[in-house]
Amino acid sequence: MPRRSFMIQRCLLALLLCSSLLCFADDKPQDWLPVTPQDLQMKEVPGDPGASAIQLYYADFIDHKKKNESLYYRIKVLNNKGLKYANVEIASGESWGVKDLKDLQARTIHPDGSIVPFSGTPFEKTVFKGKGIKLTELTFTLPEVTVGSIIEYKYRIEWKHQGGSDYWILQHDLFTVKEEFNLRAEPPSPQHQVKWVRLATEANPTPADKENTSLKLENIPAFIPEEYMPPEYNYKPSIRFFYLPQHYTYPDVFWNEMSRGFSYFFEDFAGNSKETKAEAQRVIGSETNSEKQLKLLYARAQQVRNLSYERRLSRQEEKREDIKENKHASEVLSRGYGNRNEINILFVALARAVGFNAAMVMVSSRRSRFFNQEVLSLGQFDSFFADVIVNGQHTYLDPGTRFCPYGLLRWMQTSTKGLRPSTWGANFVDIPPFGQEKAVIRRNATMAVAEDGSVKGSLVLQFEGIEALEHRLEAMDNDDAGTKKDLEEEVKAWLPSNAVVKLKDVHGLTGTDEPLIASFDLEVPSFASFAGKRLLLPSYLFLPKRKDAFNHETRKYPLYFPFAFSELDTISFKLPAGFTAESVPAKDDALLPYARYHNTSQLADGQLVTTRTLLFNGIFFETDKFPNLKAFFSKVQALDEQQAVFQQGSATAEKNPGRN
Structure with missing residues (x-):
């Protein structure tokens, strides 16, 4: 999993880009909601009598001021298949962006109204480990759950950064009787405002006051996925939030401004140094075929030590190995190391040095969701690769991805949208798919x-x-x-x-x-x-x-x-x-x-x-x-x-x- 490029961070700061919203409500744990007779008497899901469970209540409150988010779940088990909901898994740990998980409470409510609180200790389970990244989950099992039981749990996430959560998911895997959402906003400056985009829904949040935006829904059907369907996030109703300067709130304006900013950055990083020109000329030697020249330059770029595919170094290790931040392609070349995006910009600089028309393209991954131009967030673009004109045709190349052959891209970066930054504005391109x-x-x-x-x-x-x-x-x-x-x-x-x-x-x-x-x-x-x-x-x-x-x-x-x-x-x-x-x-x-x-x-x-x-x-x-x-x-x-x-x-x- 490549580590985030410093380039993106610099651009986000320099361009005052949108940060994602997050977090939440009061520091006090929310009290348990009353258990109603209707909750205890619920026997089946309306219109789906064989459903395994029903979500009686769900709440998601985001508090940007306090950088936290509170979630509340109340689920009733309707048959034996629903007993699985007694096993709870919660994403936790710094690799998820979670600073701390607080005020976890859980309980089981039996059909007769008796309550069994969870008194155990959740244990941490590693779900992914590699290259210095460790993804963990807190897991626990609610006690004495039987058919007819209500399982209930709630907790508060303390986010490490301001941008921990920027959306509400309105539809879930279970039929939901009632759900509530709230966003408490804190724009980074008086010139910023909150903007939201509705995706696959007509539900409209209501501004409660200058700080809070809320939404209440009832009787939301379960989301039923199908085998071999596109990523579910493209079809689950949701609302995405952004903080934007007031004059950036229209998509065309936003993308044009972002494109100009990244164009200046790429050009500054690529540069036009004599060292890069000399190396490019040395690499191609006497070769006159343009595609063979480009393959030689591609191979040279892949010789650079690729930090994106190494274990993440601590600051002490970086100091010991004298790993410094690269600010120009010539430094990537002279120092012999860089992350995948820096290596791709170096490749563009080498190609330009021997006369190729080459540019950078920002690409959106379709692994978990498709690009949406109405979602005004640069987070949709997760990497860069090169666009080089060869024999009159656009050729997309990615020497910054380890093991990637010339002419190939990773599958999630094909059949998707790319943005070719330029000083005159946004130029969206369609990255074509590969054949079988x-x-x-x-x-x-x-x-x-x-x-x-x-x-x-x-x-x-x-x-x-x-x-x-x-x-x-x-x-x-x-x-x-x-x-x-x-x-x-x-x-x-x-x-x-x-x-x-x-x-x-x-x-x-x-x-x-x-x-x-x-x-x-x-x-x-x-x-x-x-x-x-x-x-x-x-x-x-x-x-x-x-x-x-x-x-x-x-x-x-x-x-x-x-x-x-x-x-x-x-x-x-x-x-x-x-x-x-x-x-x-x-x-x-x-x-x-x-x-x-x-x-x-x-x-x-x-x-x-x-x-x-x-x-x-x-x-x-x-x-x-x-x-x-x-x-x-x-x-x-x-x-x-x-x-x-x-x-x-x-x-x-x-x-x-x-x-x-």
Whole structure:
């Protein structure tokens, strides 16, 4: 997880940019609300009698003046599935921006009105650890929770910085009977004002006075997510808050001013030093081909020590290693270190030095939400990369991302919006997606069928392009044991639950252009079955991955895949001695304008060999495409689940021998 660039911080201060709102109410803990007879008598969710639980009350009060936020939850368990809500997890720790979590209180209210307070101590659980960053949660379990119980808890977050929370989420995973919100604002100056944007909602906050803005809602339906939908935050009703100078409150004005400010910053950082020019000329040497020149400069930029992918150093360690703040690209070059954004600006400076038309682009990640131009926050842009004109075409390049090959970007930074800063104003650009050839998984399994129906053998797994890049970056957060565990669990998820998977070796974890290759030993008990003298053998080893997205006839939300992809599989099964083919699945395929599937099974030298290709060249599909996609993936699943039938001894006939 790259650490925040000092450049962004400098620009935010220099440009008086919006800070996010946060925090909250009185220092005194809020009293428990009365438990009403209606609360105790509630038996089911209106319109959804099978719901596991109902949220009777929710409150979110943000106090910017005191840099805190208070939350209150009251949930009633309606059936056994709802008992899970007794287990509570709360994000905590400095990596979340949380300075302290105070006044945690919790209790269980039984159907007869008796109350059991929580008297235990929450324990801290690490949910992520890597490169000096540790994400933790406080977890606890409410006591004596049964069906019909009301579970209730509340706490106050003390935020480390002013910008801890800048939004209200209005819809939750449970039907909510009543919810309340309040924002107590403190603009950074008299020239600033609060602005809010409503996202996927018509609810309108009400200014209570000069400081407070509030909202009350009732009977909010549960948010029901769907498999393979875009990030939920794009569809959950919410309200985002900003502090802005009064003349920045219109989107065009805001983005134009931000663009000008960042343009001045980038130009100042890139510079035009003689040292950068000399190095760029040295790197390209006598090379005259423009793209080859650019690749040489790209490789030179990637030689710089990338601090974004190292453990975060303490101030004492930085002083000991003489790590200083870079203010210009020439310093990145001379000192030999920089963060990912600084390395990308250095690359632009090198490219310009030998005549390329190169600029920086600020890019928004679509990992958790899509860019929204009405949300006036630079927090939507989380990184920069280079835009270079090569042979008349815009080429987006990111040497500042570790292991990123020339011509590739991370998936969340494609098919999204970018901002190319300039002195004349905002220039938004569409960062295009990559095709399926840029994200490839190849699986080659060689298995033998035992007399008890189990299969045992080996798998060679090869990741290419985006798949290789993402696996390499994930491995940086792990030791060898963690990487082994992650790869084994990934393969296990493709196989029946009783499969045994053991990683043998892995090559290319620290590479850039070459594939990442991992080899495994596999064993799947009871994979094949016997019916008399017949052996029933699935022709394909792996389970369908996307069937949950197509279990229903209609969808509410679009279908969304992180990136286009290719799956190229060859599976061979060596048969037990004495078995001959009775039937083998016929060659078949499925086709859409943006997807292709092909499956062929053949017999050769006592082996059943299945070759499978799935090419999918799309990311986002509106609901009107769902019927076609459902038909396509239903056929893919049906063909993947076909079986070959073999007979012990001499078969009287062979049907569909698989050579048609």
